[in-house]
Amino acid sequence: MKVKNLLVAPFFAASLMLLSACDGSDLDGATLVVEKGCVACHGMKGKAIAPMYPNLNGQWEAYLRKQLVAYKDGSRVNAIMALQAQNLTHEEIAVLAAHYGE
Numbered sequence: 001m002k003v004k005n006l007l008v009a010p011f012f013a014a015s016l017m018l019l020s021a022c023d024g025s026d027l028d029g030a031t032l033v034v035e036k037g038c039v040a041c042h043g044m045k046g047k048a049i050a051p052m053y054p055n056l057n058g059q060w061e062a063y064l065r066k067q068l069v070a071y072k073d074g075s076r077v078n079a080i081m082a083l084q085a086q087n088l089t090h091e092e093i094a095v096l097a098a099h100y101g102e
């Protein structure tokens with residue numbers, strides 16, 4: 001293998017990783033809170049941007065997951081959060097709960 005190829009290979013791998021981060025299938029919590037818009041109300045790390053939105057930081061991961069599932073299936077009723085949760089898969093809910101919760 002030529003020296004030039006050895007230098008290019010890591011950059012190629014890195015750009016593939018960047019591409020996969022952009023196609024929506026990446027389930028990294030920090031990316032997902034931006035992609036799904038949670039950050040607009042609950043902030044990047046769960047400290048809400050205004051008092052009308054609940055803080056999620058410091059909350060139990062299992063509690064957050066349960067609430068998101070409840071909004072999604074309609075057993076917890078809130079117009080804003082129902083719209084948010086209906087667009088989430090159960091896998092995304094798990095990642096979001098892990099991101100905000102502990």
Ligand code: HEC
Nearest residue numbers: 036037038040041052053054064067068078080081084096
């Ligand atoms: C437009 C603002 C807004 C956005 C965007 C939003 N939320 Fe919410 N969220 C709220 C409000 C308001 C409540 C309180 C609803 C209620 O009274 O049940 C809430 C409640 C919650 C709760 C329950 C908190 C608790 O203490 O029981 C969780 C979990 C949650 N949101 C997660 C998310 C996630 C994850 C996203 C992104 C997919 C998101 N929210 C997007 C406004 C928002």
